Amino acid sequence: MHSQSNELPGSQYSPTYIRATWDGTGSVEAASRVFGFSRAKGYDLVRRGEFPCRVLRIGRTTRVVTASLLRVLESGEPEYNGARAGH
Numbered sequence: 001m002h003s004q005s006n007e008l009p010g011s012q013y014s015p016t017y018i019r020a021t022w023d024g025t026g027s028v029e030a031a032s033r034v035f036g037f038s039r040a041k042g043y044d045l046v047r048r049g050e051f052p053c054r055v056l057r058i059g060r061t062t063r064v065v066t067a068s069l070l071r072v073l074e075s076g077e078p079e080y081n082g083a084r085a086g087h
Helices: 015-021 028-035 039-048 066-075
Strands: 025-027 055-058 061-065
Touching: 015 066, 025 028, 025 066, 028 039, 028 061, 028 066, 061 066
Parallel strands: none
Antiparallel strands: 025 061, 055 061
């Protein structure tokens, strides 16, 4: 996990920026960039139920829970989903 101390205050990957600009959920692609993953790696982790923070399946859309993403960034501890995507 990236430590917030490595982030520039105005960086789009900083918790401060995420709090100010993200709604309750964000895209898997944007959250993957926050963690330093490619888009493909992010979706692979979602599919396996191993994305570092909580994700929601809404119809055919997958969204990352912003509060969970921020907790993971601040603590460095992942919050894996209890169930695999598609179940």
